[in-house]
Amino acid sequence: MSLIPTLTETVSRARSDLRMGLPIVIGDHLAAAVETLSSGRLALLRTMGPAVLTVTSWRAGTLKARVYDGDLARIEVPLDADLAWLRAVADPAGDLMTPMKGPLRSERGGDVTAHRAAIALVKSAQLLPAVLLVRVESIPEGLTRLQPGPALEQLATEAAMTPVAAARLPLLAAENSKLHIFRPDDGAAEHYAVEIGSPSRAEPVLARLHSACFTGDVLGSLKCDCGPQLHTALAAMGQAGEGVLLYLNQEGRGIGLANKMRAYALQNQGFDTVEANHRLGFEDDERDFRIGAGILRKMGFNSVRLMTNNPRKVSMLEGHGIAVAERVPLITQRNRHNTNYLDVKAEKSGHLL
Ligand SMILES: Nc1nc2c(ncn2[C@@H]2O[C@H](COP(=O)(O)OP(=O)(O)OP(=O)(O)O)[C@@H](O)[C@H]2O)c(=O)[nH]1
Numbered sequence: 001m002s003l004i005p006t007l008t009e010t011v012s013r014a015r016s017d018l019r020m021g022l023p024i025v026i027g028d029h030l031a032a033a034v035e036t037l038s039s040g041r042l043a044l045l046r047t048m049g050p051a052v053l054t055v056t057s058w059r060a061g062t063l064k065a066r067v068y069d070g071d072l073a074r075i076e077v078p079l080d081a082d083l084a085w086l087r088a089v090a091d092p093a094g095d096l097m098t099p100m101k102g103p104l105r106s107e108r109g110g111d112v113t114a115h116r117a118a119i120a121l122v123k124s125a126q127l128l129p130a131v132l133l134v135r136v137e138s139i140p141e142g143l144t145r146l147q148p149g150p151a152l153e154q155l156a157t158e159a160a161m162t163p164v165a166a167a168r169l170p171l172l173a174a175e176n177s178k179l180h181i182f183r184p185d186d187g188a189a190e191h192y193a194v195e196i197g198s199p200s201r202a203e204p205v206l207a208r209l210h211s212a213c214f215t216g217d218v219l220g221s222l223k224c225d226c227g228p229q230l231h232t233a234l235a236a237m238g239q240a241g242e243g244v245l246l247y248l249n250q251e252g253r254g255i256g257l258a259n260k261m262r263a264y265a266l267q268n269q270g271f272d273t274v275e276a277n278h279r280l281g282f283e284d285d286e287r288d289f290r291i292g293a294g295i296l297r298k299m300g301f302n303s304v305r306l307m308t309n310n311p312r313k314v315s316m317l318e319g320h321g322i323a324v325a326e327r328v329p330l331i332t333q334r335n336r337h338n339t340n341y342l343d344v345k346a347e348k349s350g351h352l353l
């Protein structure tokens with residue numbers, strides 16, 4: 001055992017550095033998230049070497065920038081570009097007011113693993129996927145350092161889950177319930193499991209993987225169906241006398257609440273839920289369903305009757321060692337605020353509604 005941080009721990013540090021606006025080192029590049037970068041640090045970085053602004057191919061598509069690197073594009077940063085320019089490229093909030101940022105020129109050729117790792121890291125930090133990368137000759141002291149390949153591999157690895165605490169928690173839907181807290185070893189958010197009754201580990205358990213939705217679950221937002229789905233699932237488990245509901249802190253399909261509110265602001269401009277994610281530079285769903293599979297396995301479940309309308313959840317669970325014996329539909333009432341959202345999920349995301 002050594003006190004030197006492991007790769008997992010270093011990646012976790014890198015994530016919090018990026019959230020604070022500190023650049024990190026990836027290979028021979030300094031990388032800083034545009035969202036949190038200060039103008040002072042930007043000015044310093046620009047004296048250190050040639051800079052590019054890396055965005056995803058989704059964001060590049062909206063900006064009409066050429067994509068030579070598959071999933072991402074490296075946009076040249078003009079010499080006179082300031083923080084406002086970087087932010088306007090990164091953040092679609094002002095796209096309709098000031099549609100042309102360019103002409104934007106994209107770099108082509110060369111190794112992009114550092115750029116790809118940087119985008120994966122800022123996404124995992126739930127920041128806008130736009131990173132300033134500066135290639136440097138000498139690496140400054142004191143910054144968190146990663147090698148691009150291993151950093152990417154670590155991000156693609158399933159985090160180990162440690163159960164940290166559990167206690168009885170009588171619920172309106174089921175008095176005989178327990179809440180378990182799980183902590184991933186990669187420093188990311190904790191997740192919860194509500195165990196109702198004492199389900200057998202030998203048979204498929206009635207299960208729900210619920211993704212956090214502060215607006216729907218807590219505030220009763222009418223824009224989505226999350227709150228009613230949560231309560232309908234708990235009620236069904238209460239009636240059946242047993243079940244397990246995972247409450248996964250993957251707010252906004254994994255982009256975080258701040259980005260979800262950015263997506264809602266774009267929806268106010270007329271874009272649908274999928275288009276809004278893409279304009280921000282995200283996939284329409286950034287959730288990592290391995291987390292749910294890992295928690296179920298940790299609790300001793302390997303087969304479920306899954307309450308969902310999302311066929312991707314079924315296939316992702318099966319791909320990660322949980323058999324889905326049955327898909328149990330979870331339909332809730334429509335209202336005038338969520339009806340388009342539900343239609344888009346059915347048309348674009350394959351939900352069976
Ligand atoms: N990015 C984004 N996330 C949203 C939006 N509306 C709801 N969410 C999030 O979507 C997640 C719920 O996902 P859904 O697509 O409703 O449902 P699902 O979990 O894929 O499928 P079901 O199992 O059938 O409910 C929660 O994390 C919500 O916070 C939105 O407009 N944009």
Ligand SMILES: [Zn+2]
Pocket residue numbers: 213215216217224225226227
């Ligand atoms: Zn919701």
